[in-house]
Amino acid sequence: MFMGVDNNNTGRHNNMPAGSYRQVRIPLSISADEYLRVYQGAAKKVSAIDSQGKRISFPVNILQPFVTRDGVAGVFDIYFDSDNRFLRIEKLI
Secondary structure (H helix, E strand, C coil): CCEEEECCCCCCCCCCCCCCEEEEEEEEEEEHHHHHHHHCCCCCEEEEECCCCCEEEEEHHHHHHHCECCEEEEEEEEEEECCCCEEEEEECC
């Protein structure tokens, strides 16, 4: 399954972002109760370990399109520009 969110409205859902970028692959499993903390104002960032074993932090709101009644689960590729600003997210599985 492929789903992409284009934060910059460039229309590049299926292509790599233009220019310099970095990509991280992150497996996530966030329960509905944990994700509820976002709406309660207690959580603004997600901290996770990527596929290379490095800790990464990113804004929780980029996961919004992938939230189900069970929370958020899957493997995601997240793209950042050279200034570490979010570009897009893709759900792989």
